[in-house]
Amino acid sequence: MSKAAERLKEYGIKPSVQRVAIMEYLLNHKNHPTVDMIHHELSERIETLSKTTIYNTLKLFAEAGAILTLNIDENTTRYDGDTSQHAHFKCCGCGNIFDIRLKNEELESINFESTSGFEITEKELYLKGLCPECKNQ
């Protein structure tokens, strides 16, 4: 079984050609794609693949916790198949989004002054600025 299919099983999601293809794309591409990017790429292989299916599928994945939904981009939602702890960096020059690895438990250890009573289920750290390439131009 492919890694993508395994991952779906792991999260209790029934596999289908479309679902496996979408998960596969997310696992093999670290570019934090938009729906359009996924559709453009996959519709070459799966000619009838509709954007609605991609939207539905990504929502299904995200609600199951199998992928991350990123709102770092102002215009459009981005998706990430890597659910391990890390931050995201958006370059204001080229627009690309980079993974920023954190040392172990770095986000867990942040000290808040006032979260008593709040139940935190999700933490996202977004950074912006210039990537190394854009910085040297």
Added chain:
Amino acid sequence: MSKAAERLKEYGIKPSVQRVAIMEYLLNHKNHPTVDMIHHELSERIETLSKTTIYNTLKLFAEAGAILTLNIDENTTRYDGDTSQHAHFKCCGCGNIFDIRLKNEELESINFESTSGFEITEKELYLKGLCPECKNQ
């Protein structure tokens, strides 16, 4: 001079009735409003105030660094007149957005494994979950 007008001056923004009113709203409301919320509230006082003006003005403020633009909400942009360091919490129950104070320099002290060459100009920490009120229901 009002606090709002002072703030505009501080960031090199020429004041106008509309600009002062919008900044005033942001300084007096900690609800991280949307454009619609600002428009709904202010158009009672300034009858001709258009949404386009609010969009333009908020963009102007944000680019000058006088306010923050938040993408914590999936559907719509929220704005924050408090530019001091703090995180944001969105309650999945009521949808409200809360300020979460951080201890001094907490965000600065996060250790990244791999930011060499990146120029970071902005950091946003978004939390999600349930607020105290929604948790008890």
Added chain:
DNA sequence: TACAAATATGTAATGAGTACAATTTTATAA
């Protein structure tokens, strides 16, 4: 007062995302 530059406004257009009805695929049972 006259004129130019800066602001503000209203309408039309864009485009991401969703609702929904129709179609296709999959699973199940006789």
Added chain:
DNA sequence: TTATAAAATTGTACTCATTACATATTTGTA
């Protein structure tokens, strides 16, 4: 295998936040 129900996919129409743009108003200045 066949019939049938449930699940998944698809395409179209729609919503709604945001932007583009042309026009109108206000402000600053000579």
